[in-house]
Amino acid sequence: MNPESAQSDPYNGLTTAEATLPSSAYWETAEFERDMEAIWYRNWVMVCREADLAQPLAYRVFTLGSQQVLVLHDDRGELRAFHNTCRHRGSQLCRETEGRLKARLLTCPYHAWSYSLRGDLVRVPSKSLPAGFDKADYPLYSVALSVWRGFVFINLADDPVGTPATTFDRDSADLSNWPLENLVTGHVLTKVMDCNWKIFWENFNECLHCPGVHKHLSALVPIYGRGLMARHDDPEWALHADNDEPQFSGGLRQGAETWSEDGTALAHRFTGLSDQERAAGQNYAMNLPSMFIVGHVDYVRTVRLVPLGPERTELTSEWLFLPEALAEATKDIDNIVAFGRTVLEEDAAICEVNQRGLRARPHRAGVLMPEEYDLHRFHDWVRDAHRRAAT
Structure with missing residues (x-):
């Protein structure tokens, strides 16, 4: 040549x-x-197969570096992801790495703040609430989630770029x-x-x-x-x-x-x-x-x-x-x-x-x-x- x-x-x-x-x-x-x-x-990070969360109320806790992300199948059939952190004082919400929730609420094991499976704060057990406190101001910290052809991806960025399909x-x-x-x-x-x-x-x-x-x-x-x-x-x-x-x-x-x-x-x-x-x-x-x-x-x-x-x-x-x-x-x-x-x-x-x-x-x-x-x-x-x- x-x-x-x-x-x-x-x-x-x-x-x-x-x-x-x-x-x-x-x-x-x-x-x-x-x-x-x-x-x-x-970046988009694959965490599991969609089939791993097929059952309603199924969840998995995925650890990535210092971050713990809770991925769950909510009561409306949607997959959602949140930081595994209570908005009260930062307690871990789910202690097991996977399982099925016993109720349609996520309840903090420390002080019993409870959240809907869409992340909304719905119950605070304190005898009284501070002036100006609004439960709507304290939802769970959401994490971007995307399903590509049966694979579940999450992205911890505040403003994720692209989708799993494009990356x-x-x-x-x-x-x-x-x-x-x-x-x-x-x-x-x-x-x-x-x-x-x-x-x-x-x-x-x-x-x-x-x-x-x-x-x-x-x-x-x-x-x-x-x-x-x-x-x-x-x-x-x-x-x-x-x-x-x-x-x-x-x-x-x-x-x-x-x-x-x-x-x-x-x-x-x-x-x-x-x-x-x-x-x-x-x-x-x-x-x-x-x-x-x-x-x-x-x-x-x-x-x-x-x-x-x-x-x-x-x-x-x-x-x-x-x-x-x-x-x-x-x-x-x-x-x-x-x-x-x-x-x-x-x-x-x-x-x-x-x-x-x-x-x-x-x-x-x-x-x-x-x-x-x-x-x-x-x-x-x-x-x-x-x-x-x-x-």
Whole structure:
């Protein structure tokens, strides 16, 4: 390939050496707090599936950094979110992490101020009220809530920007052909990783680690075995531009249909997918900072992150299936779940290895290789969030 034509080729890779974020961004307490204020408290964050709150009066308490948010299914069938805080003296309202309310009121366990499920203060048990006191002035602190295709998101910002639907990554797959709203949970994996939340996203955004870390995944997705995510990650992609073998074009190995131990898909598959979506084998949609979704021909997998501290992150993954598939195919479900769990366990382990090396005193920052172009984009996203928060 001659140098002149290379300049016009749609090569994905970085062409100059770019620095990573400072190493302190992954372990320093002050940097973690900056992330929470600039990113996690200002963006849409996925908290659960709508099905998790299907019953009237069902609730969940979601902890994000120093904030506790109460998400509930009210007595009129609506989902609502509030800070888990009484307006009297700031007591916690709900002490359990999830459950069903015993009445159509939220009553503070400390001094028994009571609120409707729409957040209005309706009862104060004091023998008398101060002059000028108006219950209408003391509703619960509301939190923005939005449901996107069966997923519940909250946003702690005073004036949230966009919606979950508009804040997916620009390169995300269009998952409109998957019946996300109607799927049911077949398996849940929850794991606490000893790493900063950004470490996980960096690992997600490159496949240089795949040949050494993900042996089985690299066999299933041959282009990953080359340390690449897509055809145009290869600086010499044009040499194989007409070769549709999966090691060059992406997609699953010949004969494989889905992510599972043997590549075999369930009998119950999604009927509305395009030929391109079926051929891809995996279709990713990412909504920073909290989640991504992968659509396969027979199931959907979600991964949700919650930062617990500078060097601790909770990961929750759910495998979602058609109801009829979950009812009939226990062994086949196990075949799928086992593969995905292995990949996530490998990712978690190597993210922890990455984290443990970052405190070396001379290590101020790393450097990105050409294949890590999406890391550079992620780092710019983080930097931009901090700049916006500072203005």
